[in-house]
Amino acid sequence: MVVATREMPVINPYDGSVTATVPEFTQEDVQAAIGKATAAAPVMAAMAAYQRGAILNKAAQLISQQVEDLAQMMARENGKPLKYTRVEATRAVDTFNFAADEARRLHGETIPLDAAAGGVGKIGYFVRVPVGVIAAITPFNFPLNLSAHKVAPAIAAGCPIVMKPAPATPLTVLRLAEILLEAGLPEGAFEVVTGGADVGNWLTTDPRVAMISFTGSPGVARQISKNAGLRRMVLELGGNAATIIDADANIDHAVNRTIMGGFSYSGQVCISVQRIYIHESRYAEFRQKFLAATEKLVMGNPLDDKTDIGPLINDAAAERIEQWVEQAKAQGAAISIGGGRQGRMFEPTVLEQVRDDMQVMCAEAFGPLVNLVPFSDFEQALTMADNSDFGLQAGVYTRDLNHAMRAVQRLNVGGVIINDVPTLRIDNMPYGGNKDSGIGREGPRFAIEEMTTLKMVVINAGV
DSSP states (O other): OOOOSEEEEEEOTTTOOEEEEEEEOOHHHHHHHHHHHHHHHHHHHHSOHHHHHHHHHHHHHHHHHTHHHHHHHHHHHHOOOHHHHHHHHHHHHHHHHHHHHHHHTOOOEEEOGGGSGGGTTEEEEEEEEEOOOEEEEOOSSSTTHHHHHHHHHHHHHTOOEEEEOOTTOOHHHHHHHHHHHHTTOOTTSEEEOOOSHHHHHHHHHOTTOOEEEEESOHHHHHHHHHHHOSSEEEEEOOOOEEEEEOTTOOHHHHHHHHHHHHHGGGGOSTTOEEEEEEETTTHHHHHHHHHHHHHTOOBSOTTSTTOSBOOOSSHHHHHHHHHHHHHHHHTTOEEEEOOOEETTEEOOEEEESOOTTSHHHHSOOOSSEEEEEEESSHHHHHHHHHOSSEESEEEEEOSOHHHHHHHHHHOOSSEEEETSOTTOOOTTSOBOOEETTEESOBSHHHHHHHHEEEEEEEEETTO
């Protein structure tokens, strides 16, 4: 692994202390890392499926042995409460094991060439081959599992990968690189480059990179797309997730899950519940129970097992949410609970009497902010839920099968979750969005398809 000479601090967002220092890469450092990955490309492409699967399984085993250490590390570098970082670490174990399974069954198909007259006497099939060096950029909010969703499929596909973690959260990715080397991954097959936006630009514009896998904001994705030229891209971008609570919904279950979906990790999740549309006949009941549950959430140190709500990632994030809430209030919204800020700590906040054109409704909040909106007709709820530039996932609580299937048909999103929240992600499912929420899909099997290309083979058996 390339080691840069300059260093930058990693700040604990809860108390502002310096957790560690990490290398700050120069352009020459980034180029050297890509060079090592390029040299590893033929080694990875030639590696047998059982070998790639064994490395991935071993990595999963090593992560499972370090769950508590990894959870503590993530809580310190990004402020996510331990109850959630432990879950993230165990999910990463699943992600690596799923990728190992897919590595062993990666295959092509035969093609019936004699379906055309010119194909008679010919045998056709295609195989999947690795695209080459992958550049990956990961966000701060899930430093382990979102990184696992890029590096594990890359290994399964036979691709070396160069990853730039978010500047706020590089420690977990650097530990992951150590784990993969211990698991037997060849030198150069997983390079980590740390630093700011310049590092990302140098990485994604290097002509040796065959594919870019980016998770982050639509604005940055547009700039990457503009600069990257003709190469493959998978873009996992923002969200503004809606949940519909129908007249026959199980309110207690819906409240319990939307509290988790709206406020886990202070809402810093791209599929965080931001808009909840409740049938008018159940609005009062849902509202009362939701506000009561919100009031019970415990704010505090992420390293305390009792903590539900930790800090936002930095001062700018907390200040932005405060401004959005104050702006909504000035435009006529009512703050039903919360709205207060102390440094990076922002109270879980519920707004009512909101309008679609308010920033808290139409943009991605990425904070502990939930809007409650009544509706009278299910079709109206679907229209309101779909009225967004984003289309990542949506949740629908209903016992009416016709309503459930209507939601599946109507909602222009990457995932419709029936009787649960849009915050649900099982790590082997296809995950990604429509509209401004991105291009392509993740999940080991689906990411591997993006990271491989088809090579067609035709054998003229009649010669």
